[in-house]
Amino acid sequence: MGAILAVLEQRAGKVRRVSLEVLTAARKLADATGTGVDAVLIGASGGGDLGTFGADRVFTVGDDRLALYQGAAYAAIVVERMKSGGYSTVVLGATTLGRDLAPRIAARLAVPLLADVTAMDHQDGLVVSRPVYSGKALYRLKVTAPACVISVRPNVFTPVESRKAGTVTAITAPTDADDPRQRTVRIKEPERAALDVSEAAVVVSGGRGLRDPASFKMLEELAAAFGNAAVGASRAVVDAGWRPHGEQVGQTGKTVSPSLYIAVGISGAIQHLAGMRTAKVIVAINKDKDAPIFKIADYGILGDLFEIVPKLTEEIKRIRAS
Amino acid sequence: MKIAVCIKRVPDTETRIKIGGDGKAIDEAGVKFVLNPYDEYAVEEALKLKEKAGSGEVAAIALGSDAAQETIRTALAMGADRGVLLKSATPSLDPLVTARALAAELEGGGFDLILFGKLAIDDYNQAVGTMVAELLGLPSVSAVSHLELADGKGTAEREVEGGVEVVEFTLPAVLTADKGLNEPRYPALKGIMAAKKKPLEVKPVAADPGGVAVLELSLPPARKEGRIVGEGPGAVPALIDALRNEAKVL
Ligand SMILES: Cc1cc2nc3c(=O)[nH]c(=O)nc-3n(C[C@H](O)[C@H](O)[C@H](O)COP(=O)(O)OP(=O)(O)OC[C@H]3O[C@@H](n4cnc5c(N)ncnc54)[C@H](O)[C@@H]3O)c2cc1C
Numbered sequence: 001m002g003a004i005l006a007v008l009e010q011r012a013g014k015v016r017r018v019s020l021e022v023l024t025a026a027r028k029l030a031d032a033t034g035t036g037v038d039a040v041l042i043g044a045s046g047g048g049d050l051g052t053f054g055a056d057r058v059f060t061v062g063d064d065r066l067a068l069y070q071g072a073a074y075a076a077i078v079v080e081r082m083k084s085g086g087y088s089t090v091v092l093g094a095t096t097l098g099r100d101l102a103p104r105i106a107a108r109l110a111v112p113l114l115a116d117v118t119a120m121d122h123q124d125g126l127v128v129s130r131p132v133y134s135g136k137a138l139y140r141l142k143v144t145a146p147a148c149v150i151s152v153r154p155n156v157f158t159p160v161e162s163r164k165a166g167t168v169t170a171i172t173a174p175t176d177a178d179d180p181r182q183r184t185v186r187i188k189e190p191e192r193a194a195l196d197v198s199e200a201a202v203v204v205s206g207g208r209g210l211r212d213p214a215s216f217k218m219l220e221e222l223a224a225a226f227g228n229a230a231v232g233a234s235r236a237v238v239d240a241g242w243r244p245h246g247e248q249v250g251q252t253g254k255t256v257s258p259s260l261y262i263a264v265g266i267s268g269a270i271q272h273l274a275g276m277r278t279a280k281v282i283v284a285i286n287k288d289k290d291a292p293i294f295k296i297a298d299y300g301i302l303g304d305l306f307e308i309v310p311k312l313t314e315e316i317k318r319i320r321a322s
Numbered sequence: 323m324k325i326a327v328c329i330k331r332v333p334d335t336e337t338r339i340k341i342g343g344d345g346k347a348i349d350e351a352g353v354k355f356v357l358n359p360y361d362e363y364a365v366e367e368a369l370k371l372k373e374k375a376g377s378g379e380v381a382a383i384a385l386g387s388d389a390a391q392e393t394i395r396t397a398l399a400m401g402a403d404r405g406v407l408l409k410s411a412t413p414s415l416d417p418l419v420t421a422r423a424l425a426a427e428l429e430g431g432g433f434d435l436i437l438f439g440k441l442a443i444d445d446y447n448q449a450v451g452t453m454v455a456e457l458l459g460l461p462s463v464s465a466v467s468h469l470e471l472a473d474g475k476g477t478a479e480r481e482v483e484g485g486v487e488v489v490e491f492t493l494p495a496v497l498t499a500d501k502g503l504n505e506p507r508y509p510a511l512k513g514i515m516a517a518k519k520k521p522l523e524v525k526p527v528a529a530d531p532g533g534v535a536v537l538e539l540s541l542p543p544a545r546k547e548g549r550i551v552g553e554g555p556g557a558v559p560a561l562i563d564a565l566r567n568e569a570k571v572l
């Protein structure tokens with residue numbers, strides 16, 4: 001196997017956590033096959049401290065015109081790097097950016113794409129696992145092509161620091177990288193600068209059991225108590241207009257794999273499970289002992305969420321303070 | 323306005339997934355198949371845009387087995403004008419192979435807009451639409467949840483982590499549809515009757531495994547049996563204890 005090129009993301013000049021996961025996954029694969037890992041980081045500034053997460057060399061493209069994600073230009077940069085660097089594999093995060101960028105790169109390089117991968121190793125060729133059918137089945141696929149693009153599901157590969165501090169080299173985008181026919185012109189920020197459900201280590205999700213939008217204040221307080229938590233929602237409450245669509249977890253919402261997922265007043269419909277069944281630990285709070293969510297939950301509390309959640313928030317606050 | 327919509331026949335999410343005898347695909351016996359939910363948004367958007375333009379054509383294109391004709395009929399019943407089945411007995415697991423077959427059919431078709439679903443709920447690739455755009459050399463925006471078109475130009479919004487990206491593009495273009503774009507219509511009885519008479523062309527496509535081979539399809543490892551730690555607020559300390567000392571996530 002040839003060397004690996006990891007594509008990293010930054011936001012507001014900070015390397016995103018998912019990129020450390022990407023580097024860790026790439027490093028593991030490279031070590032198993034005796035090859036190297038280089039990384040490319042595109043954005044307004046070249047910056048970001050990522051030397052110790054396993055890249056041999058980091059190539060940065062700092063360009064104000066690339067501050068926002070520009071699909072065609074980003075793809076052109078990665079493809080140019082791939083071709084000049086002799087890499088065999090591109091690894092990136094299956095984020096909204098990665099989900100758009102990966103197929104562009106694969107199509108331009110005419111190589112297969114393995115998307116949303118949750119495990120990868122080398123056994124006489126690259127072998128990956130990826131969940132399909134709403135998480136109800138898992139493929140193990142072998143890459144038979146000499147090169148490929150892989151996107152890894154966020155929150156699955158735990159970042160590990162390595163002793164290696166990579167060298168950083170600034171490069172420029174190819175001159176014809178930009179596509180004048182399309183341009184990301186701006187990002188509308190949400191009213192609250194909240195952590196995204198797909199990135200949070202802890203997700204506290206609410207469903208129809210909360211009865212009205214105002215009750216979500218309770219979940220926001222619980223999330224705040226954790227510090228590293230985001231509020232999620234079932235489709236029922238998103239469709240009712242109680243919560244923004246960006247918070248929806250499930251088949252037609254986001255797929256999340258946090259270390260802790262707390263489902264509050266959510267019945268656990270199959271389409272909801274599709275989005276959160278790979279969470280490391282699942283907690284359910286529900287008053288119906290037959291709710292399907294209890295079948296997938298590691299721990300459950302039976303009872304009225306309006307009594308249980310405030311108590312839970314109080315306890316989490318107490319622990320975090322001590 | 324001439325619009326193509328690429329649609330896929332997929333198992334309904336409610337279906338129980340059973341692994342077939344060869345351990346490499348699902349057992350399709352008893353499985354209910356539907357039009358991919360995200361493709362419903364794409365079909366709806368195509369119909370709305372054609373209606374707004376006052377004239378034009380909506381072509382529904384699917385790659386798959388003969389059974390996908392039923393899926394195409396669903397799109398025709400919603401209001402699409404004609405269908406094309408790219409017949410392939412064993413579609414590849416490499417999304418690029420699917421994209422190439424669709425791109426070959428779309429190439430030179432004179433479409434102003436080519437619409438896809440954001441993702442197919444069976445393979446979860448979220449790739450084919452964007453790949454087709456690259457193969458055809460067209461601008462593309464993926465996971466569009468809001469769209470405005472005027473004078474050969476468009477503005478699309480897509481949700482990203484922590485915000486909404488606003489993308490401007492020119493036609494012809496490729497877009498993939500996310501939830502929120504519209505509310506798909508149900509085929510009316512009249513539409514279902516009319517769909518039977520609409521043209522549906524079947525074209526064979528050569529099998530190509532692509533660069534990916536299936537080693538195994540399996541059910542995900544069962545989660546460890548969970549337990550209810552107790553009832554009411556009094557159970558909170560027991561939960562905290564389990565999260566700290568057993569699961570070690572606190
Ligand atoms: C094509 C398609 C795609 C879909 N995609 C998604 C998706 O992406 N995400 C998603 O979530 N859904 C999705 N759905 C919808 C899904 O089928 C369910 O309808 C939805 O998840 C139900 O939401 P809920 O659990 O909040 O509501 P309900 O099913 O109504 O459950 C409410 C729960 O709250 C409990 N409860 C009520 N009061 C209390 C209380 N005081 N204390 C404790 N518990 C209480 C009840 O016991 C119940 O279990 C999709 C459906 C379809 C057909």
Ligand SMILES: Nc1ncnc2c1ncn2[C@@H]1O[C@H](COP(=O)(O)O)[C@@H](O)[C@H]1O
Pocket residue numbers: 328329330358360361364383384385386413417420424437438439440441442443445446447448449450451
């Ligand atoms: N076999 C197919 N036939 C027609 N369209 C397809 C097919 N596979 C995927 N698509 C389209 O591409 C979108 C994304 O699919 P995927 O990349 O497989 O998740 C789907 O929502 C469809 O619009």
